Amino acid sequence: MTVPLFDTKTPLAPLRDALNAKAAEVLEAGRYILGPEVAAFERELAERLGAPHLLGVANGTDALVLALRALGVGPGDDVVVPSFTFYASAEAIAVIGANPVFCDVDPEHFCVTADTVRAALTPNTKVVMVVHLFGNIAPVDEIAALGVPVLEDAAQAIGSRTADGRHAGALSVAGTFSFFPSKNLGAFGDGGAIATADAALAEQLAMLRFHGSRDKVSFELVGHNSRLDELQAALLRLELPHLDAWCDGRRAAAAHYADAGLGELAGLPVPVAGCDPAWHLYVIRHPRAEELGAALSAGGIGNKGYYRRPLHRQAAMRPWSDVELPGTDEAAHTHLAIPMSPVLTREQAGEVVAAVRNADLD
Ligand SMILES: Cc1ncc(COP(=O)(O)O)c(C=O)c1O
Numbered sequence: 001m002t003v004p005l006f007d008t009k010t011p012l013a014p015l016r017d018a019l020n021a022k023a024a025e026v027l028e029a030g031r032y033i034l035g036p037e038v039a040a041f042e043r044e045l046a047e048r049l050g051a052p053h054l055l056g057v058a059n060g061t062d063a064l065v066l067a068l069r070a071l072g073v074g075p076g077d078d079v080v081v082p083s084f085t086f087y088a089s090a091e092a093i094a095v096i097g098a099n100p101v102f103c104d105v106d107p108e109h110f111c112v113t114a115d116t117v118r119a120a121l122t123p124n125t126k127v128v129m130v131v132h133l134f135g136n137i138a139p140v141d142e143i144a145a146l147g148v149p150v151l152e153d154a155a156q157a158i159g160s161r162t163a164d165g166r167h168a169g170a171l172s173v174a175g176t177f178s179f180f181p182s183k184n185l186g187a188f189g190d191g192g193a194i195a196t197a198d199a200a201l202a203e204q205l206a207m208l209r210f211h212g213s214r215d216k217v218s219f220e221l222v223g224h225n226s227r228l229d230e231l232q233a234a235l236l237r238l239e240l241p242h243l244d245a246w247c248d249g250r251r252a253a254a255a256h257y258a259d260a261g262l263g264e265l266a267g268l269p270v271p272v273a274g275c276d277p278a279w280h281l282y283v284i285r286h287p288r289a290e291e292l293g294a295a296l297s298a299g300g301i302g303n304k305g306y307y308r309r310p311l312h313r314q315a316a317m318r319p320w321s322d323v324e325l326p327g328t329d330e331a332a333h334t335h336l337a338i339p340m341s342p343v344l345t346r347e348q349a350g351e352v353v354a355a356v357r358n359a360d361l362d
Contacts, residue, residue, distance in 0.1 A: 001300070001347075001348070001351045002300030002301070002302075003300070003301050003302060003339045003344075003348045003351055003352055004302045004339060004341075005302030005303060005304055005337065005338075005339050005340075006182050006302070006339075006340070006341055007339075007341035007342075007343055007344070008181060008182055008186055008341070010341070010343045011242070011246055011249070011341070011342045011343055012239075015238055015239065015242070018238055019188075019235055019238055022234050022235060022237075022238055023231060023234070023235065025234070026230055026231050026234045027231075031230055032229060032230045032231065033227055033229060033230060034210075034227055034230070035230045037230045037231075037233040037234035037237060038056050038227070038228055038229075038230055038233040040233070040237060041056060041228070041233040041234075041236055041237050041240070042054045042055060042056055042193070042233075044237060044240055045193060045195075045236075045240065046195065048167075048240065048243075049167045049169060049170040049195055050166065050167060050170055051167075051169070051170040051175075051195035051196065051197065052196070052197050052199070052202075053195070053196050053197070053198070053199065053201075053202035054193055054194065054195045054196075055193060055194050055202065055205050055206055055209060056191065056192070056193050056227065056228025056233060057191075057192045057193060057194060057209050057226045057227065057228055058190060058191070058192060058209075058225075058226040058227060058228065058229075059178060059179075059180070059190040059191060059192045059226075060088065060153075060155040060176060060177060060178025060179075060180065060192040061088040061091065061092055061178075061192070062192060062209075062224065062226040063155075063176035063177065063178070063192035063193060063194045064088065064089065064092035064093075064129070064151070064153060064176050065092045065095060065096060065224070065226075066194060066205055066208045066209060066224060066226060067151055067174045067176055067194050067196075067205070068092060068093060068096060068098070068127060068129075068151065069096060069208055070174070070201050070204040070205050070208060071126070071127050071149055071151060071173070071174065071201070072126065073093070073096060073098050073126045073127055074096065074097060074098065075096070075097030075098065076097065076098070076099070076124070077098045077099070077124060077125075077126040077127075078098065078099045078101045078122045078124040078125045078126065079093045079098050079099065079100060079101065079125070079126060079127045079128070079129055080101045080103050080117055080120045080121065080125055080127075080128045080129065080148075081093060081100045081101070081102060081103065081128075081129045081131070081311075082102070082103055082104070082105050082111075082112045082116075082130075082131050082133070082311075082328070083102040083103070083104075083105075083310040083311040083312040083313075083323075083325055083328045084105045084110060084133070084307050084310050084311075084325075084327075084328045084331050084332060085131040085133055085153070085307065085311065086155070086306075086307070087311060087314065088155075089129060089131050089153050089311075090102070090311045090317060090320075091316075093129070094316075094317070094320075098126070099124075099319075099320060100311070100317065100320050101120050101122060101125065101320065101323075102120070102311060102312040102317075102320060102321075102323050102325060102328075103116045103117055103119065103120035103325075104116040104119070104120075104325040104326065104327040104328050105133075105325075105327050105328055105331055106327055107285075107327045107328075107330040107331040107334065108267070108270045108285075109136055109269075109270045109271065109272050110133045110134060110136060110283065110331055110335065111130070111131070111132070111133055111136050111137070111138040111139075111272055112130050112131070112138050112143070113138075113139060113142075113143075114139060114142040114143050114145070114146060116327070117130075117143050117146060118146055121146065121148065125148050126148075126149075127148065127149050127150070127151050128143055128146070128148050128149070128150050128151070129150075129151045129152075129153055130143060130150055130151070130152055130153065130172075131153040131155075131156075132152060132153065132154045132156060132157035132160060132168045132169070133156060133157075134156055134269065134277075134279065134280055134281040134282075134283050134337075135156055135157050135159075135160050135184070135250070135277040135278050135279040135280040135281065136157070136160070136269070136271060136272050136275065136277045137157060137160050137161075137162060137168045137171075137272055137275040137277065138152075138272065139272055139273070139274075140152060140171040140172050141171070144172055149172070149173050150171075150172040150173065151172065151173070151174050151175070151176070152168065152169050152171060152172050152174070152175035152176065153175075153176055154168045154169030154175045154176060154177055155176065155177060155178035155180075155183065155192075156178075156183070156184075156280040156281065157169065157184075157277070157278070157280065158177050158183065158184045158185050158243070158278070159184045159185070159243055159244070159246070159247035159250075159278035160247075160275065160276065160277045160278045161275070161276045161278075162274055162275050162276070163274040163275065163276065164274075168275075169195050170195050170197075173196060173197065173198055173201065174194060174195065174196040174198070174201060175194070175195045175196075176192065176193070176194050176195075177192055177193045177194075177195070178191070178192050179191030179192060179193070179228075179232065179236060183280065184243065184246065184247060184250070184278055184280050185236065185239060185240065185243050186239075187232040187235065187236055188231075188232065188235055189229075189232055190232075191228050191229075191232045191233075191236065192228065193228065204221075207220060207221055207223060208221060208223045208224055208226075209223070209224060209225075209226045209227055210223060210225075210227070211223045211224070211225060245342070246278075246342035247278030247342070248342075249341070249342030249343055249344075250278050250279045250280075250282075250340060250341070250342055250344075251276075251277075251278065251279070253279070253282070253340055253341065253342075253344035253349060254268075254269070254279055254282060254340075256344065256345070256346045256348075256349035256350075257282065257338075257349045257352070257353065259346070259349075260346075260349050260350045260352075260353040261353060261357075262284065262349075262352075262353045262356065265286075265353070265356045265357055266284040266285060266286045266292075266336075266356060267284055267285030267286065267334075268284060269282060269283055269284065279340055280340075281306070281337045281340060282337060282338055282339070282340035283306070283335050283336065283337045283338075284335075284336055284337075284338055285334045285335060285336075286334060286336060286361070287334060288361045289305060289333065289334050289335060289336040290305060290308075290336075291359075291361055292336055292356065292359050292361055293305060293336050295355070295358075295359035295361070296338070296352075296355050296356070296359065299355040299358070301338065301339065301351070301352050301355045302338070302339050303336055303337060303338050303339075304336075304337045305335060305336055305337070306335065306337055307331075307332055307335070308332055308333075309332065310325070310328045310329070310331075310332045312325060312328070338352055338356075339352055
């Protein structure tokens with residue numbers, strides 16, 4: 001039996017007819033930019049997250065760029081960011097002329113901690129960008145207590161909750177999301193959003209995504225053209241009521257892995273204290289992760305080492321690479337994503353665990 005790393009198609013199959021009908025309806029209506037579907041999606045997602053304001057934008061990378069700018073980050077400012085994340089987290093800082101200051105992660109749960117952030121703070125730190133990696137939730141409250149505004153990159157964590165029922169991406173002054181097709185809530189193209197509790201910030205963001213204008217007549221800021229489009233919003237609205245069930249499917253898949261004895265063979269994903277992750281990626285730890293990945297691939301089991309070369313070791317980040325991050329280096333070496341989806345069955349999990357056992361790398 002082969003088991004793919006993702007399965008985006010099966011969960012959407014029951015919605016296929018409704019999605020097709022909705023797409024036809026939007027094309028027929030002929031309203032494509034900032035129309036009623038975007039406004040309704042923004043309201044519905046904001047309500048679900050418990051976020052007072054939410055704005056759709058073109059993708060999760062732009063969401064970070066706009067949020068940083070709205071928070072007042074500009075050339076020469078420092079922004080603390082983990083090195084163990086997708087490139088976009090740091091790229092969004094560098095592209096506006098600010099400095100990514102790379103901080104370490106805990107190699108057990110792959111997120112930043114208050115200690116790793118504290119060690120990276122400088123007198124010029126304007127914002128701390130935490131990344132809720134793989135669906136885990138970084139300890140936002142502890143980090144916010146350090147006294148610097150926290151921006152949450154929740155691209156991988158929509159649907160993850162804290163123990164007291166709050167939502168990833170709505171725990172700080174602003175949080176960003178990606179609707180890249182493989183994400184927990186995936187569009188049929190690019191899409192993103194920014195949630196915020198701050199009305200003034202929301203007003204700023206609404207202008208920044210629209211050429212720095214309120215009406216396309218007067219231009220108050222040098223902005224961007226970065227909108228979630230009407231078609232994506234309409235389709236995402238049909239998916240949104242299913243997000244909780246899909247996230248529960250991901251939690252059930254994690255339980256299947258544990259029940260099948262994966263924990264005897266590799267380090268299971270560790271939730272950050274006090275959080276209930278909707279695992280976007282199911283990332284195990286193994287001292288010989290790359291060899292394990294090769295053995296799984298040979299047996300038809302999807303797998304991937306996402307961040308083998310962390311950001312402080314990437315060519316474009318050379319100006320900010322003079323930093324020692326032992327936790328990051330360990331995570332880069334030991335992590336391996338194995339199949340995860342809302343519909344991963346007990347049998348499939350058993351198959352994956354058998355393949356890990358047969359790899360016999362202990
Ligand atoms: C942690 C993280 N941040 C930001 C992004 C950027 O999102 P997008 O691809 O929608 O621009 C991603 C997407 O892969 C991500 O995983």
